[in-house]
């Protein structure tokens with residue numbers, strides 16, 4: 599098991615001189631962020647995001663911080679999901695848990711896509727086993743008033759936790775994240791999780807003016823939430839449009855892509871790699887890449903070679919082991935890991951991940967074994 603203190607750089611390590619800095623570090627100097635140490639910028643995760651050669655395929659898991667870990671359930675005892683997201687000490691601890699345990703190549707910030715909405719005053723809770731539930735669903739022009747812009751002061755616990763994490767993580771990159779406008783709009787309009795997203799689509803088709811105004815405000819909030827994380831030291835971001843797969847490509851391009859593209863364009867000056875992911879997006883992969891992603895996340899339904907052909911050679915791919923495979927016996931898991939690696943090898947850059955989040959019933963030791971397998975089987979001579 600990797601122990602953080604063995605691998606982490608000393609806190610407050612001296613910044614690299616500009617002449618030695620990787621291109622990303624230079625870009626960050628231009629935008630006023632602290633320079634990124636070379637050992638971080640040159641690690642396998644950030645190299646794969648930039649489609650550079652890697653010593654092994656990097657691996658992390660969506661929802662690696664969460665209910666599959668007994669240590670997570672322990673620290674969360676008696677503390678609501680949203681309360682835990684607003685406590686910098688807990689956010690830091692929970693984000694680090696999978697790093698200590700699994701030896702993954704990246705950390706994902708512990709929070710939720712609805713945290714920035716609550717921070718601007720939307721009445722909302724995360725109900726265990728259900729997901730986000732909104733007190734008063736959004737339906738009319740008047741509801742727009744409830745979505746004011748997000749200011750960094752609205753989420754001081756995010757800035758504090760990211761700062762603490764970057765010090766603890768040393769060479770391991772921290773991925774910041776936000777929900778994309780369509781997925782956030784779906785929770786706001788439906789009032790909670792939905793299988794069909796019918797009310798959301800009815801608003802989108804029936805009142806495009808209100809739809810665009812709503813998504814415009816959500817894009818501003820997502821963009822601000824990501825910028826807070828990057829300003830505090832996150833090395834990459836992932837924009838989750840989890841439910842965009844409910845749309846046809848034509849409708850995605852018309853009603854959704856411009857808003858997601860704005861979020862990703864706002865991040866461009868920071869120089870951090872941008873990952874864009876959704877579920878059931880086989881038909882949307884090219885359009886999601888064109889929204890401005892450096893890396894496109896792929897679910898398990900599309901083999902990575904086919905996904906990469908749709909996305910193009912100028913972007914890397916992330917994915918795409920079916921999370922349910924992790925409930926199978928070791929030989930089945932190993933066979934699927936090999937297949938994902940073989941498929942990913944044809945892409946210009948591959949970050950190993952699941953096709954969606956870790957299922958709560960997953961044995962954490964299986965996740966650790968997958969990390970070992972990915973590292974062993976993808977190791978390339980220097």
Ligand SMILES: Cc1c2[nH]c(c1CCC(=O)O)Cc1[nH]c(c(CCC(=O)O)c1C)Cc1[nH]c(c(CCC(=O)O)c1C)Cc1[nH]c(c(C)c1CCC(=O)O)C2
Pocket residue numbers: 659660661662663664665679706707708709710711712724725726727728729730775781838840955
């Ligand atoms: C759609 C979405 C949400 N939240 C998120 C998405 C996009 C990713 C995806 O497609 O899964 C993003 C998210 N939510 C959470 C993270 C933490 C970082 C990580 O990936 O480890 C991330 C990246 C913590 C969480 N967010 C949530 C949990 C579980 C609540 C708990 O631990 O009590 C965690 C660990 C709650 C949540 N929040 C949401 C859902 C659907 C749920 C699950 C409800 C349930 O099954 O209980 C909304």
